Amino acid sequence: MEKESYCYSTILNTINEGVILSNPKGYITFYNKQIQKFEGLDAANVVGRHMTEVYNITEEVSEHLSILKTKKPIIDRYQKFLTADNRELYSIGSSYPIYKNGEIIALFTVCRNLTKIQELLNKTMQVQEKALGNTYIEDMGNNTRFQLGDIVTNSSVMLEVLEKARKAALVNAPVLVWGETGTGKELFVQGIHNENPLTRKEPFIAVNCAAIPESLLESLLFGTTKGSFTGSVETAGLFEQAHKGTLYLDEINSMPLNLQAKLLRAVQEKKYRKLGGKEELPVKCRIISSTNLDPLHCVAKEMLRKDLYYRLSVLVLEIPPLAKRKEDIPLLMNHFINTFSAKYGKRVSRISFDLVDAFCNYPWSGNVRELEHVIESAITMINEEGILLPEHFPPSLRHKWENPLPPPIKTSANGLLEILDYTEKETIRKALEECNWNVSMSARRLKIGRQNLQYRMKKNNIRPPVIIT
Known part of the structure; x- marks a missing residue:
């Protein structure tokens, strides 16, 4: 038995997750090395002490101790708390009871350190508050860079979408934007935000639902209350941060279905609760969402709840792929050449018609974003004469342009x-x-x-x- 106990202890001290074990009265009996590193505490000062002595909590708000009453485990709960030396930490943890002969003989919690992920997310949000990225376009003071007038197009299909976007901007109903990756969905969303006189001076808050873990996304959206779980502190969610502006939910079809249900209630009732809170707060912001797939396909494949789809799709904008508006390619080429020439201090004097023709015949599966990156890459490689040549472009494009073959000869009199x-x-x-x-x-x-x-x-x-x- 002693050897088995040693083996179990060795295993638990080797894994990447933090583990804390207590008896039913709340006194800590095991505290592994990972949680020591995570929380900055020494096992010698923790083991044998009560949970309420180690952490600044009461038994009523301790998730670890609450399972004594509920008799049910708590799975994947996001936590934000302060350590003994006032360091702010983030984790996702699960707490379980251990039964023997029908009685609880111990409680344990397994947690994973999310602090680095949260810090990265916080930095991203801080950058977003100042500007949304590219240095060659200035922030408009509300976390946006674009207006509808910045959309470069001369195609009838895009001009029609633009007209719908301008009409959508004048009302505060939810909008669902969909189109292939790289078509410029966020450009339209920011443009709608800035076209509306009621929202243009308010914050624009964007979140990619596919890039954030489910356990983090819920608290990020709705915020948390102090004491809602072990050591938690008050945080403002994105609904609160957006205030009377726009909350943009990108790739809404990637949001877990159980979280979609909570979002549906907030959209439907115009109210929400912070994580662990009892008070209902008003939803003041406008919600715009987007998908990179046909939303009806997402509904059919159960990637998007049907009831949520109907709530979010009061107005729908479909952004066409670049392949369906090839007449815009020369315009976009000229726009990106001028933009990146100014950014990198390069001079472009001319570009051959052959190259324009090759661009117009290329499929552009990555849409406008791919075209933009290709032009940027070429501008950095251009020579002093300022002539844009095929050799300045990536090999994946060049092989389609070099050594063109003659058209196939028909076996006819002509x-x-x-x-x-x-x-x-x-x-x-x-x-x-x-x-x-x-x-x-x-x-x-x-x-x-x-x-x-x-x-x-x-x-x-x-x-x-x-x-x-």
Whole structure:
């Protein structure tokens, strides 16, 4: 028995989780090494003492001791508390009773240190309060960077979405925005926030529901009350921080279903309770959510509660992928070239039509975000002449542009004509590029008249390079 006890102690002191064991009266009998490191206490000063002596709590608010009354374990409860030396710590813990012959003979809690995750999250929120990231766009003073007028588009489908967004901005009903990753959903959401005269001066608070653990997300959204669990302190949730502004729930379909139920109540009743609190607080903010999948597909696959979907989708905006608005690609190229040229102090004088054509024919599975990153990468590689060339772009794109193959030859009477047309077009294009698109010089090299060359350029739809403005 002594050997088994030693083995159990060794195992519990080796695992990454903190473990604390007490008898039914609340006196601590085991305190492993991980929880010692986590809380900064020495086992010699903890073992044998009552829980209320070690922690600044009473038996009524101690989760560990509460299971003596409830007879039920507490699973994955998020905790924020102060140590003996007033360090603020965060953990997720579960407490269990140990039964023997139908009686509780011990209580134990297993917890995991979330302090580093929470600190990172706090830093992210602090950065968000000042600006939302990119240094080349200034914060507007309410945690946003964009307005609807910043959306670069000339396509009819996007102009229609923009018009719907402007109408949605004028009312405070919930909005659900959906579109593929990289289409610019948050840009629209921020634009709606800034278009509304009632919200533009209020905070814009965004949270990615897929990036935060479930146990942390609930307390982050609703906040916590002092004494709601062992050593907990009062914290303001995102509902409270958003005040009369906008709370943006990105990837709402990634939120756990049980938490979706709590969110549904808050949206429906316009009231919520802090974690562990009894007082009902009013929901003052506007809620805008988004998904990267068709929300009806999310409902069908039980990723999104149907009742919550109906509450959040009073207004729905579908952002089309870049592949469905290819006419915007040259505009976006020009926009990002100007933006990143200014950011990196680079000069771009021109970009060939071939490159624009290649961009327009590329599928852009990552949408506008992929295009933006590709342009930024190329700008950092550009030469002193300021000419944007295929070699400045990532290999994944270049192989589609280099050494183009002629179109397949049809086995018909027109086969030779197709070959001749293709050869003429490529010969003229090559001569123009070698002569820096000087028509007179190119005509002399080809040994034809200037007007003849201009006619053939028009016939073959050969256009001069796009000059970056």
